[in-house]
Amino acid sequence: MKYFLHPLGCATNKADAERIATMLETVGYSAAESEKDANIIGIVACSIRQSAIDRIYGKVHNWNKRKDAEQLITFVSGCILPADEKKFLKLFDLVVKLDQVPQIPQMLKEYGAVAPQNFWEINPRRNSTFKALIPIQNGCDKFCTYCAVPYTRGREVSRSSADILAEVERVLSEGYKQITLLGQNVNSYGLDKPGEELHFAQLLDAIGTLADNAPQKVWVHYTSPHPRDMTAEVLDVQAKHPSLANYLNLPLQSGNNDVLKRMNRRYTVEHYMEVLDMARSKIPTMTVSTDIIVGFCGETPEQFEKTIEAMERGRYDLAFIAQYSPRPGAVAEKRFEDTVSKEEKVRRDKTLTEVLKRTALENNQRLVGKIIPVLVENASRKSGMMLGRSEGLKSVEFAGDESLIGQFIDMKITQADSWRLYGEKYI
Numbered sequence: 061m062k063y064f065l066h067p068l069g070c071a072t073n074k075a076d077a078e079r080i081a082t083m084l085e086t087v088g089y090s091a092a093e094s095e096k097d098a099n100i101i102g103i104v105a106c107s108i109r110q111s112a113i114d115r116i117y118g119k120v121h122n123w124n125k126r127k128d129a130e131q132l133i134t135f136v137s138g139c140i141l142p143a144d145e146k147k148f149l150k151l152f153d154l155v156v157k158l159d160q161v162p163q164i165p166q167m168l169k170e171y172g173a174v175a176p177q178n179f180w181e182i183n184p185r186r187n188s189t190f191k192a193l194i195p196i197q198n199g200c201d202k203f204c205t206y207c208a209v210p211y212t213r214g215r216e217v218s219r220s221s222a223d224i225l226a227e228v229e230r231v232l233s234e235g236y237k238q239i240t241l242l243g244q245n246v247n248s249y250g251l252d253k254p255g256e257e258l259h260f261a262q263l264l265d266a267i268g269t270l271a272d273n274a275p276q277k278v279w280v281h282y283t284s285p286h287p288r289d290m291t292a293e294v295l296d297v298q299a300k301h302p303s304l305a306n307y308l309n310l311p312l313q314s315g316n317n318d319v320l321k322r323m324n325r326r327y328t329v330e331h332y333m334e335v336l337d338m339a340r341s342k343i344p345t346m347t348v349s350t351d352i353i354v355g356f357c358g359e360t361p362e363q364f365e366k367t368i369e370a371m372e373r374g375r376y377d378l379a380f381i382a383q384y385s386p387r388p389g390a391v392a393e394k395r396f397e398d399t400v401s402k403e404e405k406v407r408r409d410k411t412l413t414e415v416l417k418r419t420a421l422e423n424n425q426r427l428v429g430k431i432i433p434v435l436v437e438n439a440s441r442k443s444g445m446m447l448g449r450s451e452g453l454k455s456v457e458f459a460g461d462e463s464l465i466g467q468f469i470d471m472k473i474t475q476a477d478s479w480r481l482y483g484e485k486y487i
């Protein structure tokens with residue numbers, strides 16, 4: 061009996077899929093190479109964009125056709141809007157909300173395996189032997205108007221720090237070399253349990269101490285912080301521990317205060333830039349990425365100009381630029397008109413990409429001639445060269461072989477373009 065999982069969307073969904081995989085293996089399923097070999101197929105849904113929802117419908121229709129000829133169980137889990145739940149129940153055999161994942165054995169009525177008490181107790185079946193995703197919270201209280209997460213995942217709930225630290229210790233003892241702490245808004249970790257839990261800086265400090273003392277070299281990343289809640293204390297902790305990677309994803313979303321207000325981001329561009337400057341003054345080698353939405357409801361050409369200015373000022377290494385599309389269930393979809401045309405969104409996306417290309421190139425060129433550690437990830441199908449990532453998650457290409465996958469190697473950077481560094485092994 062085999063299972064196949066389709067995690068759509070972000071790293072949090074991928075981490076959830078690893079726990080769902082464990083539950084399926086508890087009841088005797090093993091991983092299938094492809095969905096056509098599977099007896100049970102699950103989709104870990106993303107309701108962030110309409111296109112992601114359309115993908116879910118497209119897939120389940122194909123699977124349901126297969127059911128005439130073979131026995132196949134289908135289920136959906138992950139980010140599900142309450143309004144979609146009933147529709148999904150008509151299409152899938154099971155709708156498994158995240159807090160129901162531990163009950164998968166009972167839901168499948170097989171073997172009577174003992175189920176863990178809660179979602180976090182599940183030991184995930186990791187997809188990598190050297191990179192571990194560790195969720196520290198679920199849900200979000202921020203209610204950005206373009207986002208449906210507070211409605212799909214619910215209000216913010218912090219995982220117990222004892223649980224998180226136990227999982228960190230476990231992956232370190234198993235030799236993992238890169239840990240990514242995941243949450244919708246990591247800076248507010250613990251604030252939902254005042255007096256009971258560590259807050260984010262304290263949690264990061266404890267994790268940094270464990271990782272610094274591991275026998276292997278380790279990098280710990282976290283994503284995503286919220287500019288409004290980022291503190292000097294978090295950055296001081298990050299600067300203190302060698303294992304806490306010098307990388308920061310600080311989502312800007314827009315460079316105009318009126319647009320930020322309509323997005324309900326609850327910070328100003330000026331505050332954002334203060335946080336960014338503070339991060340760079342505490343950790344001068346910090347690699348910084350950001351998230352931007354272009355063409356948000358009512359964004360005028362003048363307001364977009366402010367985003368261009370902010371992009372220039374931010375000197376980013378990387379940016380995840382999204383063209384706004386209404387997200388089902390989000391406030392903006394009901395309250396604001398999607399006024400910017402598709403063509404204009406494409407143009408604004410290209411304009412920002414050009415700015416990014418320039419700042420990323422300038423930042424990358426500063427690394428030429430330097431020797432930096434790289435964690436080797438895979439081989440490039442296109443070039444046949446090996447690919448790894450720097451501490452700041454920059455892609456690095458070099459000549460080598462697959463035996464290096466999962467290892468840290470020192471690399472002399474010989475060349476750089478906007479999106480990649482090129483180097484040679486330094487002995």
Ligand code: SF4
Nearest residue numbers: 200202203204207244
């Ligand atoms: S911080 Fe905003 S964008 Fe991020 S998950 Fe929460 S509501 Fe969504």
